[in-house]
Amino acid sequence: MNLTISLLLGTLFGTGLAISGMTDAAKVLNFLDLTGNWDASLAFVMGAGLCITVPSFYLIQRRQKPVLVGRFNLPTNNTIDLKLMLGSVIFGVGWGLYGYCPGPAISALVYFDWETALFVLSMAAGMYIAGKVNVGLTLVPVDSTE
Amino acid sequence: MPADFINATLGGLMIGTSAALMLWLLGRITGISGIFWNAISDSLNHQFSGTAWRWFFIAGLVAGTLLAHQIFAFPVPAPRDAGPVLTILGGLLVGFGTRFGSGCTSGHGICGIGRLSSRSLAATCCFMASGIATTFVVRHLI
Numbered sequence: 467m468n469l470t471i472s473l474l475l476g477t478l479f480g481t482g483l484a485i486s487g488m489t490d491a492a493k494v495l496n497f498l499d500l501t502g503n504w505d506a507s508l509a510f511v512m513g514a515g516l517c518i519t520v521p522s523f524y525l526i527q528r529r530q531k532p533v534l535v536g537r538f539n540l541p542t543n544n545t546i547d548l549k550l551m552l553g554s555v556i557f558g559v560g561w562g563l564y565g566y567c568p569g570p571a572i573s574a575l576v577y578f579d580w581e582t583a584l585f586v587l588s589m590a591a592g593m594y595i596a597g598k599v600n601v602g603l604t605l606v607p608v609d610s611t612e
Numbered sequence: 613m614p615a616d617f618i619n620a621t622l623g624g625l626m627i628g629t630s631a632a633l634m635l636w637l638l639g640r641i642t643g644i645s646g647i648f649w650n651a652i653s654d655s656l657n658h659q660f661s662g663t664a665w666r667w668f669f670i671a672g673l674v675a676g677t678l679l680a681h682q683i684f685a686f687p688v689p690a691p692r693d694a695g696p697v698l699t700i701l702g703g704l705l706v707g708f709g710t711r712f713g714s715g716c717t718s719g720h721g722i723c724g725i726g727r728l729s730s731r732s733l734a735a736t737c738c739f740m741a742s743g744i745a746t747t748f749v750v751r752h753l754i
Contacts, residue, residue: 471637472665476672477679479630479642479718484680486623487616490689498747507616511624512721518628519726523635527727532639539640540727543714546734553713554720554738560705561739562746565692567717568710569644571703572670573677579691585703592707593649599712 468534480573486511489574491565498562553596560592631723638665643719644673645710709739 487493487508496505531537561567566574566585574582631642647666654663680686694702710716713735715724720739724732 468638469665469668471633472668473672473675475630475634475642476669477676478626478633478672479669480673480676481680482623482626482630482676483673484623484677484686485626485684486620487689488623489677491692492690495747495751498743499751500744501748502751505616507620510617510620511627512717514621514624515628515631515722516725518625519631519722520728522628522632523723523726524728526632526636529636532635533637535639537639538635541641541714541724541729541731544729544731546731550713550731550735551738553709553711554735555709555713555742556705557709557713557716558739558742558744559746560702560707560709561717562743563698563705563750564694564702566702566706567644568648568706569673569716569718571706572644572648573673574689576674576678576681577688577691581692581694581696581699584696584699585706588700588703589707589710590649590652592704592709593645593652593711594707595704596708596711 471534479569483570483573488567488570489577491570491574494565494567494570495562498565627718627722628726631718631726635723641719641723643715643723645707645716646714646719649711713738 483489488511493505494508496503497508526532527538557567564585566582568589571582571586571589575586634640634642647669651663651666651670654660654666681688692699706716710719713720715732715735717736717739720729720732720735725736
């Protein structure tokens, strides 16, 4: 049951990624290139996504528990620290170099381009390496009432 | 051009709906980088049953993309064709950064901001800014 739902939700997500244009690396780079021939359309992907998640997440989190499992499984870290910022900046550099973030990279495997497979493998390697490195410096402690 | 905006909006609505249903039904955040990495690391540690849902979600991602092109006859994008060096470098940075920064465009951008997490808002500002800066340097300065 839960596995079927995961499969269906992944399918909905993947269809959305492909339709939105996020699996087109060149288009993503045109979106990030503000001073070039800017393609603003991809801003509507996150914009439209947030139109769904902001109100629905608010309502869903008022529930005692999710529909099919015993409890919510949510991140508990509320600290804006150097690790978060540094990691996100590094992710952005890779994204701006190539044009794929993780979701579209995995989705684009279906195009059977060897480069995409190499990208996804390198991504896994990068994640492995990240687990071996540690930085601990809190920049902004955030109130934990999130 | 207007078609691009409509497609982006439709795609964004589908992505947001998927994330909302995930939280409502299974109580989880739809962060692709986390799903991908935990699927791999759990499997390497022989913990298959707890992580099977992640593999199913990943299979769905690929199947959904196939569906979009098959059913909606959506044109397949041109290959990036960046060469092996840039591909490996890009992949390493995206992988390292998303694990180090605990999330990517979906986990922080769509879901984290969706639940009004200041941590995710900070992360999203960081990767958007560095993505824009990197593209600027590559396309206009080098």
